[in-house]
Amino acid sequence: xxxxxxxxxSAIILSCAALLTACNGGNQxxxxxxxAGNIHIDGSSTVYPITEAVAEExxxxxxxxxxxxGVSGTGGGxxxxxxxxxxIVNASRSMNEAEASLAKENNITYIELPVAYDGLTVVVNxxxxxxxxxxVAELKKIWEPEAQGKIKKWNQIRPEWPDKEIHLYGAGVxxxxxxxxxxxxxxxxxxxxxxxxxxxxxxxxxxxxxxxPNALGFFGYAYYEENKAKxxxxxxxxxxxxxxxGAILPSLExxxxxxxxxxxxxxxxxxxxxxxxxxxxxxxxxFYLEAAAELSxxxxxxxxxxxxxxxxxxxxxxxSEGAAKK
Amino acid sequence: xxxxxxxxxxxxxxxxxxxxxxxxxxxVLAVFLIDILIKGLGRIDWEFLTSLPSRRAARAGxxxxxxxxxxxxxxxxIIAFPxxxxxxxxxxxxxxxxxxxxxxxxxxxxxxxxxxxxYGLLGMEIFVRQMGLGGSLLSGALTLSLLILPxxxxxxxxxxxxxxGSIRDGSYALGASKWQTVWNQVLPASFGxxxxxxxxxxxxxxGEAAPLIVIGALAYVxxxxxxxxxxxxxxxxxxxxxxxxxxxxxxxxxxxxxIMLLFIxxxxxxxxxxxxxxxxxxxKW
Numbered sequence: 254x255x256x257x258x259x260x261x262x263s264a265i266i267l268s269c270a271a272l273l274t275a276c277n278g279g280n281q282x283x284x285x286x287x288x289a290g291n292i293h294i295d296g297s298s299t300v301y302p303i304t305e306a307v308a309e310e311x312x313x314x315x316x317x318x319x320x321x322x323g324v325s326g327t328g329g330g331x332x333x334x335x336x337x338x339x340x341i342v343n344a345s346r347s348m349n350e351a352e353a354s355l356a357k358e359n360n361i362t363y364i365e366l367p368v369a370y371d372g373l374t375v376v377v378n379x380x381x382x383x384x385x386x387x388x389v390a391e392l393k394k395i396w397e398p399e400a401q402g403k404i405k406k407w408n409q410i411r412p413e414w415p416d417k418e419i420h421l422y423g424a425g426v427x428x429x430x431x432x433x434x435x436x437x438x439x440x441x442x443x444x445x446x447x448x449x450x451x452x453x454x455x456x457x458x459x460x461x462x463x464x465x466p467n468a469l470g471f472f473g474y475a476y477y478e479e480n481k482a483k484x485x486x487x488x489x490x491x492x493x494x495x496x497x498x499g500a501i502l503p504s505l506e507x508x509x510x511x512x513x514x515x516x517x518x519x520x521x522x523x524x525x526x527x528x529x530x531x532x533x534x535x536x537x538x539x540f541y542l543e544a545a546a547e548l549s550x551x552x553x554x555x556x557x558x559x560x561x562x563x564x565x566x567x568x569x570x571x572x573s574e575g576a577a578k579k
Numbered sequence: 580x581x582x583x584x585x586x587x588x589x590x591x592x593x594x595x596x597x598x599x600x601x602x603x604x605x606x607v608l609a610v611f612l613i614d615i616l617i618k619g620l621g622r623i624d625w626e627f628l629t630s631l632p633s634r635r636a637a638r639a640g641x642x643x644x645x646x647x648x649x650x651x652x653x654x655x656x657i658i659a660f661p662x663x664x665x666x667x668x669x670x671x672x673x674x675x676x677x678x679x680x681x682x683x684x685x686x687x688x689x690x691x692x693x694x695x696x697x698y699g700l701l702g703m704e705i706f707v708r709q710m711g712l713g714g715s716l717l718s719g720a721l722t723l724s725l726l727i728l729p730x731x732x733x734x735x736x737x738x739x740x741x742x743x744g745s746i747r748d749g750s751y752a753l754g755a756s757k758w759q760t761v762w763n764q765v766l767p768a769s770f771g772x773x774x775x776x777x778x779x780x781x782x783x784x785x786g787e788a789a790p791l792i793v794i795g796a797l798a799y800v801x802x803x804x805x806x807x808x809x810x811x812x813x814x815x816x817x818x819x820x821x822x823x824x825x826x827x828x829x830x831x832x833x834x835x836x837x838i839m840l841l842f843i844x845x846x847x848x849x850x851x852x853x854x855x856x857x858x859x860x861x862x863k864w
Contacts, residue, residue, distance in 0.1 A: 295797075308801065321797045322799035323714070324816075456824075456830075473825070552634050553825055
């Protein structure tokens with residue numbers, strides 16, 4: 254007669270669990286072994302690579318501080334931040350009014366710190382030999398909601414361009430990138446035509462534009478940098494000579510000095526004042542602002558001018574001292 | 580052409596069509612596997628398996644991701660196994676056929692078709708917020724348990740249904756109680772099928788990223804979780820994160836991580852087949 258062998262199976266499972274607990278790795282040497290604690294960060298997947306890089310370097314600084322970073326998006330991160338569930342939120346846009354009033358309701362005070370720039374890059378297929386530059390007004394004509402089903406050919410935008418179909422590729426409507434682009438180009442956040450190929454994954458857009466001769470698309474600068482051979486970048490003219498005359502190419506220099514307008518956008522972190530009082534969070538944020546210039550460039554973004562980082566450091570210092578007094 | 584010739588032709592045509600349909604799935608799978616293997620196999624080494632996440636693709640590893648995935652697997656099994664099997668046994672052996680059990684049955688079948696992100700939202704509200712477990716391994720495992728419970732219940736019932744009635748009758752004839760019959764005869768006889776169902780359900784849970792991201796599983800975790808209440812990340816989230824990076828090197832990392840995830844899934848399926856065969860050999864009626 255056979256017996257039911259639950260026992261054997263549960264033994265296997267339990268020993269697996271024991272094994273896992275046993276192999277918990279120790280911490281490596283660090284400058285500040287005394288500092289400990291947890292720092293919870295969540296939010297934008299665009300800002301994630303910078304924060305990941307900073308967290309990685311911070312481990313050498315204070316190895317016993319456990320920094321964790323999530324990627325639930327700027328909106329998702331803001332929701333948690335305004336409920337006081339996380340210490341720092343990564344954001345690829347500024348906090349909106351609804352979120353700010355939620356924070357107020359929950360008695361959350363915070364500081365906004367820009368940490369780097371991203372240049373939204375307009376690209377076409379390398380086979381496209383007619384587009385040499387484009388103006389913001391023309392981009393608006395292409396992307397505004399009224400263009401849906403109407404603007405379908407290149408020569409509708411500029412008469413000298415050919416009578417060929419135009420195929421559009423852009424960020425998905427849930428992303429902060431979409432919000433920023435529509436705000437800068439159409440003039441109203443979260444409003445554009447709907448008949449374009451949308452993806453939250455910029456690599457899909459790169460793939461699309463690089464294989465479609467009639468394509469026009471936009472995405473973050475880093476994705477253009479990595480795929481230069483497959484894409485042709487289009488300089489953008491905002492028809493405002495105050496910040497650079499004519500059409501401007503997105504480049505490290507042009508984004509940094511503000512002449513690549515209006516498509517350079519700042520990336521932010523927001524710090525909760527209650528968290529800023531904790532020594533580990535305080536030293537993490539300081540470390541972030543000091544290291545952001547180098548690390549943001551390393552992961553494909555554009556650092557701000559050094560003076561701006563200094564300004565942020567002072568702004569933060571005043572903020573954390575103010576928070577400590579309360 | 581006679582009628583039977585026509586029928587034979589139809590028969591042949593359907594056979595070819597059937598082979599074609601089968602091949603589509605297999606060819607797509609083969610192309611996918613070969614592509615991933617070419618891209619990622621060279622990237623897998625001991626260091627990749629034992630390194631923490633990093634901004635430098637060449638230094639980044641999946642230690643915390645696969646440790647998180649193993650934790651989730653073990654916890655989900657501990658939670659979903661007894662619940663699912665008990666529910667299946669109850670519905671099949673004890674429940675009377677009435678409106679209530681009909682209602683339960685329909686709902687369980689419906690639950691099997693609910694998109695996984697909905698379970699994530701449910702888990703977020705109940706486990707993370709109400710029960711205050713936070714974005715911990717336990718929240719994740721509980722959420723995934725909900726996700727796979729319907730599958731386990733349905734397969735358990737199918738397995739129990741396949742046990743011949745004469746076995747139960749024999750057991751009762753020898754004076755065994757209902758519980759003794761279920762525990763000593765029905766469950767052992769159906770255990771192979773139940774196990775297969777559970778492991779297939781777990782294979783599904785292992786590949787989920789969406790519900791875990793919703794409950795707050797992280798992307799950058801520089802430590803191996805040491806208790807069920809720790810925060811965590813899992814392989815699918817790491818893969819998702821890497822595939823959306825601009826640098827080619829991260830895409831190769833993603834391919835390597837996909838190979839590891841497939842390896843875990845195949846391993847699970849292998850265990851399922853092995854245990855089922857072993858169990859079936861033991862049963863002699």
